[in-house]
Amino acid sequence: MAELEVAKSTKKIITTAKSKEEPFWGKFKKISLEILIIMFAVSLSIGLHSLSEARHEQHEVKVFLTGLRKDLKKDREEMSDDINGYETQRRAFQYLSKLEKGQSANPDSMKVYAQDLTTFTGFMGNRGRYEGFKSSGKILFIEDDDLQNNILDLYEESVPLLNQRTDFYKNEKLKLNDFIIEKTTDYPKGNLPQILGSDQVKNRSNMYLASVEHIIGNYRECISKIDEIITGINRHYPEKAK
Template sequence: MAELEVAKSTKKIYDTAQSKEHNAFHKLKEIGMEIAIIIFAVSVSIAFHNWSEERHEQKEVKHFLLGIKKDLRSDIAEMQGDLEAYKNQKKFFGYIAKIPNGQVADKDSIHLNRDFLFNFTGFNGNQGRYQGFKSSGKIGFIENEELQNDILDFYEEDVPLLITSTDFYKAQKLKYADFLFDHVQNYPDGNFLKMISSDPIKNRSKVYLSAVDQIIGNYTMCIKQMEKIITKIDHEYKH
């Protein structure tokens, strides 16, 4: 429509300029009016295009944020499970660290918690949607700057910090397991209880494996940040 108006006005300007029926003042007046029509038509066209583009961008943002909310709810459930596992591991390795010298670990306690010795807990998370939206350069489309910053902080700072702390823990736990397997004979019987009560194992338990307060703190911080983001998304889209 705007192109048609511009074409019509351009033709009228040309015709007016070529006309011999009117004086110069009349021609200037007519040409000025047509130029004003062209400017108005182009301005309206640009404004409509910008509005349409912004509307499309915000539809993409809404789709992304509602999807992220689902991802975060799933991640919260995973993190809460991980958090409980680390709290239990802290208790278990704390028990091993405090075994009195000359005594061996209680067989039943070790048997009940034996899985903590050799399994690994770490956050996997649903980052695909976020990474795709970020790599397409669309994060800046989120008009709520506070929400945008919260999302960036979570994925670019909080999650990497959590993963760094759990990776260090897993590395120490691998060394722990390797030491046990190198020195235990006839697992799970044999000298297993004696070895798990030995000074090297107690020291590792005390220094690395029971000292998981930082990891617990990182999980707690991430869960709070995710809940904060979900609350803000709910505020943006009340349903």
């Protein structure tokens, strides 16, 4: 439509300019009017195009954020389960760290905590949707600055720090397992209670306690950030009641 109006006005301008019968001021007024019509038509076209683009961008934001909300709810559940796992590992290391010098681990306690000494817990998470939206440069389409910043903080700072600490903890815990297997005769029986009560295991248990405390704290910070993000998404796109 705008292109048609521009073409019509342009044709009128050319016709008026070529007219030999029209006086100068008459030509001037007609040409000026047509130029104004062209400017209005172009401005309207640009405005409508911009509005259409903005609506499309915000539709993409809605699709992303409502999908992200589902991802974050799953991540929150995984994190809560991980915290429970680290809580039991913390109790295992608390037990070992409190053994008196020369005291062997209690066989019954070993049964309770044995799995916690050999298992590893790490956050997997659902990053695909976020990474795709970020790599396309569309994160900036989110007009709520606080929500945008919280999402970036979670995925670029909080989660990487959590993964960094859990990876370090896993590597250190592997060293503990290697030490226990190397020093234990007839593993997992034999002298395992004495090895678990040794100064080396006790010292490592104290170090792991500090690591576990930091990791649990990181998990809780991530959950708090997730709750903020979900609240922010709900503000713009409330979930429908089921």
